[in-house]
Amino acid sequence: MLRIAIQAKGRLNEKTMALLADAGISASVGSRSLIAHAKGFPVDLLLLRDDDIPQAVAMGTADLGIVGLNEVEEKGVDVHRIIPLGFGGCRLSLAVPREADYKGLEWFNGRRIATSYPAILSRFLKEKEISAEIHTITGSVEIAPAIGMADAIFDIVSSGGTLIQNGLVEVESVLESQSVLIATPDLPAEKQEELDKLCFRFRSIIESRGMKYVLMNLPKSSLDEALKILPGMKSPTILHLADPEWLSLHAVIPESQLWEKIEQLKGIGAEDILVLVLENIVK
Numbered sequence: 001m002l003r004i005a006i007q008a009k010g011r012l013n014e015k016t017m018a019l020l021a022d023a024g025i026s027a028s029v030g031s032r033s034l035i036a037h038a039k040g041f042p043v044d045l046l047l048l049r050d051d052d053i054p055q056a057v058a059m060g061t062a063d064l065g066i067v068g069l070n071e072v073e074e075k076g077v078d079v080h081r082i083i084p085l086g087f088g089g090c091r092l093s094l095a096v097p098r099e100a101d102y103k104g105l106e107w108f109n110g111r112r113i114a115t116s117y118p119a120i121l122s123r124f125l126k127e128k129e130i131s132a133e134i135h136t137i138t139g140s141v142e143i144a145p146a147i148g149m150a151d152a153i154f155d156i157v158s159s160g161g162t163l164i165q166n167g168l169v170e171v172e173s174v175l176e177s178q179s180v181l182i183a184t185p186d187l188p189a190e191k192q193e194e195l196d197k198l199c200f201r202f203r204s205i206i207e208s209r210g211m212k213y214v215l216m217n218l219p220k221s222s223l224d225e226a227l228k229i230l231p232g233m234k235s236p237t238i239l240h241l242a243d244p245e246w247l248s249l250h251a252v253i254p255e256s257q258l259w260e261k262i263e264q265l266k267g268i269g270a271e272d273i274l275v276l277v278l279e280n281i282v283k
C-alpha cells in the first residue's frame, strides 16, 4: 500500500485533497488525524506540516509526497521529482524597502536579510558572490525590515500584495515554485506500478484543467475558416447534420482563449455554441 504525505492544513491542503478526489481517491480526514485510509485506490494519507514532507519522503516514511518545490529545494534532500501539479504557484524573491537606493545585487553586500529559506538564499548569494548576513525566522518575514530586524527579506511572493502592504519592493526573483509530486528513491517495483497508475490519473486531470469542450453548428461554407480558428487535440471533430448546408464542429479550447475564439466563430456564422467543462483528458 502506497503512503502519500500531504500538508495537514494550510495553503496546499485543499487543492491536494481536490486533486486526489478527482483522481478517485477519497478520504475522510478528521481535524486531528495524522493518518487516513483512502478509498478508491490503495493509499494511506500521512498528514504533515509541509516543512516535514521532503524529509519524510527521503527517509521512506512516506513513499510519495505532495509539497511546494520551495520546500524540496530548501531541505535539499534526495527525492525524485515526479510531476509538477499545477497549483500553489509562487516564487521566492528578494525584496528591499521601497525607499532603498537599490541599483543591483551588490546592494546586499554587508546587509541583513530575513528569511525562512536560508539554504536557498545562501546558495544563491554564494553563486552571485554576495556576502550578506542571513537571519532565519519562521514567519511574518515581511515585517522584519520595518521593526529593524533586517535590511531586506527573502520570502514567498505570489500576488505581491504582502510586499506592498509592508512597504517593500521585489528586486530579484530566485526560484519559481509550484506543488510537485515527489517520490522516495528506490521505490519497490510493486509500488512503482501503483505510482505509474497514479501519475496517469494526475496527468490527465492536470491536462484537462483550464480546457473547455466546445460544440457548435456551422455553415459548411465556413469550415475552412473555422479550422484556422480552432486548434483541437488533433484537429476539431466534424459531424454531418441532417441539413446538408450545416455541420457540427467539436473542439477543445484553452479557457484563456475561449471568448476570443467564440467571437471569431460567431463572426463566420457559428450558431448554438455549447461550452462544456472537460473533466479528464485520457491519452
Ligand SMILES: Nc1ncnc2c1ncn2[C@@H]1O[C@H](COP(=O)(O)OP(=O)(O)OP(=O)(O)O)[C@@H](O)[C@H]1O
Pocket (backbone or CB within 6 Å): 007, 008, 009, 010, 011, 012, 048, 049, 050, 051, 067, 068, 069, 070, 071, 088, 089, 090, 156, 157, 158, 159, 177, 178, 179
Ligand atoms: N501566497 C501564496 N500563493 C501561492 N502559493 C503559496 C503562497 N504562499 C505559500 N504558497 C505555497 O504553499 C505552501 C504552503 O504554504 P503555507 O502558508 O500553508 O505554509 P506553512 O504555513 O509553512 O504550513 P505548515 O503549517 O504546513 O508548515 C508554500 O510552501 C508554498 O509552496
Ligand SMILES: O=P(O)(O)OC[C@H]1O[C@H](OP(=O)(O)OP(=O)(O)O)[C@H](O)[C@@H]1O
Pocket (backbone or CB within 6 Å): 011, 139, 140, 142, 155, 156, 157, 158, 159, 160, 161, 162, 163
Ligand atoms: O504575494 P502575496 O500574494 O501577498 O503572498 C505572499 C504571502 O503569502 C504567504 O503567506 P500566507 O498568506 O500563507 O501567510 P503565512 O506567512 O502566515 O503563512 C507568504 O509567506 C507571503 O507572506
Ligand SMILES: [Mg+2]
Pocket (backbone or CB within 6 Å): 049, 050, 051
Ligand atoms: Mg511550513
